[in-house]
Amino acid sequence: MPPRVLVIGGSGAFGGRLVDGLIAHSDFDVVIAGRDMRRAAAKAEQCGPRASALSLDTTSVTAEQLAATGAFVAVDAAGPFQGADYRLARAAVAARMHYLDLADARGFVAEFGRLDTVARTAGVVALTGASSTPALSHAVLDRMTAGWRHIDTIEIAISPGNRSAPRGLSVLRAILSYTGKPVRVFAGAGWVMRPGWGWPVRRDMPGLGQRWLSLCETPDLDLVPARFAPQQTAVFRAGLELSALHFGLSLAGFAVRARLLPSLVPFAGLFRWVGDRLGGMGSDRGGMLVEAAGIDASGEPVRATWSLVAEAGDGPVIPTLPALAAVRALADGSLARPGARPCVGELGLDAIAQEFAPYRITMQLSVGPSDDAVAIPATARC
Numbered sequence: 485m486p487p488r489v490l491v492i493g494g495s496g497a498f499g500g501r502l503v504d505g506l507i508a509h510s511d512f513d514v515v516i517a518g519r520d521m522r523r524a525a526a527k528a529e530q531c532g533p534r535a536s537a538l539s540l541d542t543t544s545v546t547a548e549q550l551a552a553t554g555a556f557v558a559v560d561a562a563g564p565f566q567g568a569d570y571r572l573a574r575a576a577v578a579a580r581m582h583y584l585d586l587a588d589a590r591g592f593v594a595e596f597g598r599l600d601t602v603a604r605t606a607g608v609v610a611l612t613g614a615s616s617t618p619a620l621s622h623a624v625l626d627r628m629t630a631g632w633r634h635i636d637t638i639e640i641a642i643s644p645g646n647r648s649a650p651r652g653l654s655v656l657r658a659i660l661s662y663t664g665k666p667v668r669v670f671a672g673a674g675w676v677m678r679p680g681w682g683w684p685v686r687r688d689m690p691g692l693g694q695r696w697l698s699l700c701e702t703p704d705l706d707l708v709p710a711r712f713a714p715q716q717t718a719v720f721r722a723g724l725e726l727s728a729l730h731f732g733l734s735l736a737g738f739a740v741r742a743r744l745l746p747s748l749v750p751f752a753g754l755f756r757w758v759g760d761r762l763g764g765m766g767s768d769r770g771g772m773l774v775e776a777a778g779i780d781a782s783g784e785p786v787r788a789t790w791s792l793v794a795e796a797g798d799g800p801v802i803p804t805l806p807a808l809a810a811v812r813a814l815a816d817g818s819l820a821r822p823g824a825r826p827c828v829g830e831l832g833l834d835a836i837a838q839e840f841a842p843y844r845i846t847m848q849l850s851v852g853p854s855d856d857a858v859a860i861p862a863t864a865r866c
Contacts, residue, residue, distance in 0.1 A: 485513070486511050486512055486513050486534075487511075487512050487513070487556050487815050488512065488513045488514070488515060488553065488554050488555040488556065489506055489512045489513070489514050489515070489555055489556070489557055489559060489811055490514075490515045490517060490538075490550065490553050490555035490557065490558045490559065490581075491503050491506070491514060491515070491516055491517065491559045491561055492517045492518065492540060492542060492558065492559065492560045492561060492562050492572065493517075493518055493560065493561040493562030493563065493654075494514070494515075494516035494517060494518060494524065494527060494561065495516060495518055495520070495523040495524050495526070495527040496518070496561065496562060496563075496652055496654065497650040497651075497652035497654065497655060497800070498561050498563070498586055498650065498652075498655075498800070498803055498804055499516075499518075499559075499561030499562065499804075500527060501800060501801045501804045502559065502561050502586075502804035502807055502808060503516055503527065503531060503535065504531070504801075505801065505804060505805070505808050505839070505842075506808065506811070507531045507532065507534060507535060508842070509808075509839075509842055510808070510811075510812065512534075512811065512815070513534045513535070513536075514531065514534060514535045514536075515535075515536050515537075515538050515553045515555055516528050516531075516535055516536070516537050516538070517537075517538040517539070517540040517553075518539070518540065518562070519539070519540070519541050519542075521537065521538075521539040524537035524538065524539070525537040538553065542560070542562065542571060542572045543571065545571060545572055545575050546575055547575045547576075547578035547579040548579070549575070550575050550576055550579040550581055551579040551580075551581070555581060556581060556582060556814070556815070557581060557582040557583065557584060557811055557814055557815075558572070558576040558581050558582070558583050558584070559583075559584045559585065559586075559614075559807055559811065560572050560573070560583070560584070560585035560586070560587075561585070561586050561804070561807070562654065563586065563587070563588075563654040563655070563658060564589070564654045564655075564657045564658040564661065565585070565587040565588065565589035565592040565593075565658070566589040566591070566592070566657070566658055566661040566662075567589075567591075567661070568587075568589065568592055570596070570598075570599060573585070573596075573599055573610055573612075573824070574599065574602070576608075576610070577599060577602050577603050577606050577608055577610055577824070578602075578606070580606050580607070580608055581608060582608050582609045582610070582814050583603075583608070583609070583610040583611070583824075584610075584611050584612075584614045584807050584810050584811065584814075584827070585611075585612050585613070585614065586613075586614060586615040586803055586804065586807055587612045587613050587615070587703070588613070588615060588616075588617055588658060588702050588703065589658065589703070590701050590702060590703050590705060590706060592612065593612050593613050593618070593703035593706075593707070593826050594703065594706055596610075596612040596824055596825065596826060597824060597825055597826075598824075599824035600823045600824040600825065602824075603822055603823050603824040604822045604823045604824075606822070607822050608822055609814060609819060609820065609821065609822060609823070610823070610824035610825075611810060611824075611825065611826070611827040611830060612824075612825075612826055612827060613703050613826050613827045613828070614806045614807040614810045614827040614831075615803040615804070615806055615807065615827075616642060616772065616802055616803045616806070617640070617642075617702045617703060617704050617720065618702070618703045618704050618707050618708075618826055618827065618828050619806035619807075619810075619827040619828065619830070619831055619836070620772075620802070620805075620806050620836055621640050621704055621708075621720075621772075621774060622704075622707065622708075622711065622828040622829060623806075623831055623832060623833040623835075623836055624774045624790045624833055625638065625708070625711075625712060625774060625776060626829065626832070626833070627790075627832075627833045627849070628774070628776060628788040628790055628849060628851070629712065629776050629778065629788065631780070631781040632778050632779060632780055632781065632786070633778070633779040633780065633781065633783060634713070634715060634778050634779050635712050635713065635714045635715070635776055635777070635778035636714060636715050636716045636717075636777050636778045636779075637714055637716045637717045637718075637775075637776065637777045637778075638708050638712060638714050638717065638718045638719075638774075638775070638776045639717070639719050639720075639721070639773070639774075639775045639776075640704055640708070640719070640720045640721070640772075640773070640774050640775075641687060641689070641697050641720070641721045641722065641723070641772065641773040641774075642700075642721075642722045642723075642770075642771075642772050642773075643689055643692060643695045643697065643722065643723040643724075643725060643770055643771060643772075643773075644724075644725065644770035644799050644800070645725055645766060645767045645768045645769045645770040645794075645797070645799060646724065646725040646726050646729070646762070646763070646765055646766030646767065647763060647764065647765070647766055647767060647768040647797065648768040648769075648770060648794075648797035648798075648799050648800055649724070649725070649759070649770070649799075649800070650800045651756050651759045651760060651763070653752050653753070653756060656752040656755050656756055656759075657749050657752045659681070659700075659733075660747065660748040660749045660751065660752055660755065661747065661749055662680035662681070662700075662701040663680050663681040663733060663734075663736065663737040663740065663748050664679055664680060664681065664682075664736070664737030664738065664739065664740025664741045664745075664748065665679070665680050665740055665741075665747075666678070666679065666680075667679065667680045667699055667701045667705070668705065669699065669705055669718075669719055670705070670708075670709045670714070670717065670718045670719075671716075671717045671718075671719060672716065672717065673715060673716050673717075678699050679699070679737060679741055680699060680700075680701050680737065681698045681699065681700070681733055681734055681737050682698060682699055682734060682737065682741075683698060683699040683721075684696055684697065684698045684730075684731075684734065685697055685698075685721065687721075687773070689771050689773055689791070690771070690773065690789070690791035690793070690848070691769070691771055691791065691793035691846075692769060692770070692771050692793065695723050695725060696723045696724075696727055696730045696731070697721035697722060697723040698721055698722065698723060698730070698734060699719065699720075699721055700720050700721055700722040701720075702720045703826060704718070704720045705718070705719075705720055707826060707828055708720075711828060711829070712776075714776075714778075725766040725767065725770075726762060726765060726766050728762070729758070729759065729762065732758075733755070736748055736751075768795075768796055768797040768799075769793065769794065769795055769796075769799075770793075770794050770799030771791060771792050771793045771794060771799070772791070772792040772802070773789070773790070773791050773792075774789070774790045774791075775787070775788070775789045775790075776788050777854045778854075784853065785853055785854040786851060786852070786853060786854055787851070787852060787853070787854035788849065788850070788851045788852075789849070789850050789851075790847065790848070790849045791847065791848055792845065792846070792847040793845070793846050793847075794843070794844065794845045795844035795845070795846075796844050798843040798844045798845055801843055802845065805836055805839035805840065806827065806831060806836050806839075808839050809831050809835045809836045809838070809839050810827065810830070810831060812835075813830075813831065813835065819831070
């Protein structure tokens with residue numbers, strides 16, 4: 485029998501796309517799990533005989549329930565992960581199943597390593613953040629800064645097309661959870677506090693033109709400084725294509741900054757309604773940008789820019805592709821070191837980029853001299 489993959493949240497905005505990718509572009513069987521059995525069953529019927537449905541509540545899930553599925557890996561694509569616990573991951577490890585998730589929550593990813601001992605004892609791999617951030621962003625940075633003497637600045641940005649932007653409640657709650665709240669970020673050679681969905685800049689996104697971007701709280705705000713040690717700045721921004729929506733969210737964040745509201749999360753339904761009303765405007769083209777400046781292997785100032793463009797509404801599939809690459813790597817044994825950790829340095833850029841092939845996704849990398857970096861004197865080179 486083909487290996488079986490359990491996808492929790494498999495009928496949701498991102499989980500559904502992961503299920504589609506597994507069915508269309510792999511030989512795995514898929515168990516689609518969620519609290520709403522009707523939605524899971526409808527998705528399974530749409531996917532055909534290789535898919536089945538399961539009613540599963542992550543707040544009460546047990547190892548026995550997971551083991552009964554016969555899956556070799558459990559993938560949590562449900563979210564939101566802000567404020568979530570590790571019950572599902574613990575149950576998967578106890579069932580001696582591999583575990584992956586698409587977590588983009590800074591705190592969730594930061595504390596995930598507490599499961600490392602039990603995962604290593606069970607002999608399973610448990611990876612968090614197998615998504616655009618941090619898995620893809622770090623695969624890009626590993627490639628573009630290989631051999632560099634040091635790094636000065638790193639900037640990462642994501643901007644979806646408005647017509648194809650995912651508007652599930654889990655996605656909106658994740659964004660609203662930090663909008664207007666203080667976010668700790670490494671900038672100006674030190675740690676500072678900046679408002680979530682604040683600190684706006686207008687950047688040229690290759691292939692997309694000018695787009696507004698604001699500070700986004702993701703695991704990369706911790707992981708990038710820890711792994712790459714930039715000397716000046718490590719920032720992650722995201723943006724909404726329509727300026728009215730982008731700055732409307734920023735304006736709403738002032739109510740949190742002024743302590744008139746504790747959070748915007750209760751208004752997720754309202755923001756979704758507004759987004760749906762404007763869903764036909766803008767474009768269906770989105771993209772991602774990763775830029776680093778520093779000193780290359782020869783001691784010269786260098787700047788590298790990697791960009792990705794997704795055409796015709798294919799952007800929302802990108803967060804699922806690192807997870808799909810990780811499922812393949814677990815199945816073929818190339819990803820086998822037991823333990824629990826963030827999904828950084830685990831998947832090479834080539835492995836993830838192979839998953840782009842069925843979609844209208846292109847990427848490019850350019851490297852050139854930089855006027856912003858400071859060259860290392862020959863006597864100081866090591």
